[in-house]
Amino acid sequence: MDTFVSAERLAYRLDDVRVVDVRDGWEYEGIGHLPGAVSIPFAEFRSRDGDAGMLPGADRWADLLSSAGIDADDEVVAYDDTHGVFAARFLVTAELYGHDTGKLHLLDGDYSAWSREHEVTTDVPDPEPTEYEPHESDESPLVTFEEVEAALADDGIVLVDTREAWEYEEGHLPGAVQLDWMELVDADSRGLKPRDELQSVLADRGIAPDRRVLLYCNTARRISHTYLVLRHLGYGNLAFYEGSLTEWEERGGAMETGA
Template identity: 65%
Template sequence: MNENVVVSADWLAERLDEVTVVDVRESWEYDGIGHVPGAVNVPFDSFRDEEGESESAERSGSDPRDAGTLPGAETWADLMGEAGVSADDTVVAYDDTHGVFAARFLVTAEAYGHTDLHLLDGDYSSWMREHETSGDAPDPDPTTYEVRDPEHSPFVGREEVEAAIDDPDSVLVDTRDDWEFEEGHLPGAVNLDWRELVDDETRGLKPRDELESILDAHDITPDKRVVLYCNTARRISHTYVVLSSLGYENVAFYEGSLTDWESVGGPIETES
């Protein structure tokens, strides 16, 4: 992720003709409720490889971009090409769920080598409050999207997660609900529900000082290696984007998450 990864609606409005905007809501929302003018619709389910979840354990030793819930390089390239997105575009993604689905889109794009990526802070509602919406869907010219090897990949497999459990310089972060955490989590993990970082009223991120205070209280500090997991890697996408926006440089993304961990009988704790 790059700097300034989380951007405001005003930031987007000033650059609307210079960026590619991707709306990851369902098509009925995109068409029926309206969208950011010029935004293309790439629904969340179109880049979510649900079948891959059951195979993540078998493929965890292969290219992480083809494991777990990522769609696969060819599928991703076709999807982006049909939407008129080029690999060098400045992309701003949004949803209507505090950014968690849009964040998953951005992490997927990063996995396939896209670098200029941004999340709209406050989701679609932040745009609707102050700016004009559109009901007209653009007709983008298809592109040949180039999948690239990222300069740095945050994706880690099970062995690296196992090593982090006993590493005092690492912290395992479970981004699920507290009740899920209590039912079972990775040994030594701390629980930080991804929504703790979001302001319920604005639907955007809490102020930076408040974010840093929350993270510090959970011992999630920039000097440590932060290893993120949830169930199927959706919720950690949002936390990953937040940490990237705060300048955390050593963040690991366990794509297989708890689905992969439990599939091979990894140890589970049930106490905080």
């Protein structure tokens, strides 16, 4: 399966993958969820007391996935009900803790899109606990504050701010281009826009596959979705600033204002 998996494809393979619902627990239990999906709410794997940025820490991550019955070699599909941005964060976290990227997938769409044509349930599975063992990713996309500072003067790197235009105008990294992550999402399908439209949007901002692309937002949530989109499109030189503007401003990084 590709990084993004369609509802039709997932429905065919539900028995072969581990499905993770990252919405709040009350949504999972009260509204319903995909058959067989386990609940790992977004708030449970976000913490500034863990590792870099908002990563939860390797021990916390291991506990969450072990309790959910997920093994380190399982194929995982994650979803939310917000066009995939919270689920994308789950998948990027899994990648940063060493899960094989080829086995990490985002539902193309979200719960609302799935429920239009596919079965949902309120039955809660009781998975057999595992012993999930995270490890450091072999080729981590994470970059440090110092590496971002150096990138400001590197013409071969394009800095991408994935926040909304008004946030960008209030303050952004010098030379960064603005690309609201929602510009890559189709309002009707709640999933990705067609490939040619995605490529057009990116080309308009100078975000080319032959350049190193360094992504940031406020707390590394929104860049998670854009990161997965770029990987889906074949971008191979991606940098992920986990600290994002939260760390950048705390450490006195240079900022610009205006459009």
